[in-house]
Amino acid sequence: MMAALMIGTVGLSGCSGGGNGKGSVELLNVSYDPTRELYKDINAAFAKDYQARTGKTVSFRMSHGGSGKQSRSVIDGLSADVVTLALAYDIDAIAERAKLLPANWQSRLPDNSAPYTSTIVFLVRKGNPKGIRDWADLVKPGVQVITPSPKTSGGARWNFLAAWAYGKKAGGSDAAAQKYVADLYAHVPVLDSGARGATTTFVERGLGDVLIAWENEALLSEKELGAGKFDIVVPSISILAEPPVAVVDANAKAHGTEPVATEYLKFLYTPQGQEIAARNFYRPRDQAVLAKHAATFPKLDMVTIQDFGGWGAAQKRFFADGGVFDAIYGGQAKRR
Template identity: 45%
Template sequence: MKRLTGWLRGGLAATMLVATLAEADTTLINASSNINQDLFQEYNAAFVRYWRGKTGEAVTIKQTHAQSTNQVARIRNGEEADVVTLAVSLDIDTIASAGLMPTDWQGRLANHSSPFTSTVVFLVRRGNPRQIKDWNDLVRWGINVVTSNPKSSGIARWGHLAAYGYALRQPGGNDTTAKLFLKRLYGNNRVLEYTARGATTAFTKNKIGDVMVTWESEAMQVVAAAPDEYEIVVPSMSIVAEPPVAMVDKMVDKRGTRKLADAYLHYLYSPEAQEMLVKYNYRPADPALAEKYAKRFKPLTLFRVDEVFGSWQSAFKAHFTDGGVLDQVYDPYRNAS
């Protein structure tokens, strides 16, 4: 009887182990930024269908959303995530610096591990009553600019660097003139929202400001929801915003999800997924689809972070650390008045 009981216990333990392993093999965790919540909800459903059709396996995608910087802190502190889909490559570099993935992670997927891109544009009220046409108009006296805080918001960092790069590339432009331009720009801002969505709420629901600086995808979403209230102004020059994706190697090896995580990220480059990305107003990585939807996205002069700032690491150190350019040009006391 004791032998039978021991056998039953052993069998039960083995069954529980198999069940645990099976769950690990069929559950994927994606830690994403707030701005892409709707996108990945639809993408996850599409990937589940794709994976079942290809392998016959059912898979569950667990999705978490937060500010990119918050996601990084959680993962570094041990929170589980098989893949990350964030706003800025520097955030993933920070995860890599903790030994959770290779430091050359960005070379593992096409287009610097960015399956889609956006850029920084201006959202104005319908009819453009303040006649905002380019970056120079944002520093005119009396213009009220809405944006989020580059200290906490990845999208705001893209906007900050876009403005600086524009000023730097003007005739006679240099670091001094670019800083002065930013000082005037932030001088026209009365509050920096903590999140990009917070900035959108301030501009659309609270009716604060004349113009909002944001991603093209976010601006297009607002206009689609309220075409009689808002319109988009595309500046003459802006930055290529490259939201990165990556696999967290240490976590996928621990959970046994490497194959699934790899497939999940590669599927973002598939024609079906690229079409979906266009639906959410992102510029696709697929050249054929980019040509197909060329009229949807207005052309403009674009520059990449590494072309102007060397790298995201260099840009962050110079602009967003304590005492950096942002602290030099933004006066929270003056702007709160």
């Protein structure tokens, strides 16, 4: 029986290989949760553009999930041609553990390889019944905050760091920042594992008073589900979230898709790509496109990941086992 199984296995693996037919290529883009709508549009636009220029057809396979989980899958062999994840750390992990792309991947494309950005804002229920204006209002008695776990969700790490930035600015010290963030997580009734799960908890299940969310997620939920059901509150300070993109060299070389994969990512930086990003509620890098959508993207004070010493340092200090988040959340678990 084992032999029969093995034969079946080998036979079947044939049909799952990457498309290598002449004149047509298939790219596998492994992405994180909130980019589904964005890449649906980008893929269609790029395929059209590519065919017009070269006469070749390109088709896409998409895989979406929590950023950390997706990174883990690529390390374990999910053969992505390109990865478009929530934070550089998750692509660093692929470079470091599986050596599928060089460690300097982030310098290969402009703007830290992040063609679009976002920031962290609050989504509150219509009319803002709890009167939430800024971070300080999230830790008032009786306010329930929804945010996913920064252990598993890339988006949640940005949330955490944005909260930390506020705590530090308001209190003036790291100790004050830690106290603020600990207070904040005490107001979280349920830690979802991914950004989309947290959105569903807030929007569909109706839990909590505030969703700390990516600006793009907040704008999208407003459009998809709740025109008139939710308000977006932009806090006084937030963080510039830079979701990066990269070609996974080893996989793309094996599939013979390296040139088209590179072009695909460069397309994100073109005015057309930037316009699609803006229409899907990601802040474009292109100033002209940004100016056109200024009504959607209000200006606010933003720190960057560099203020935390880059993702490697931030990961180690805040989110690694035994880090600041464990100290805060472990402490709470004991208190309960």
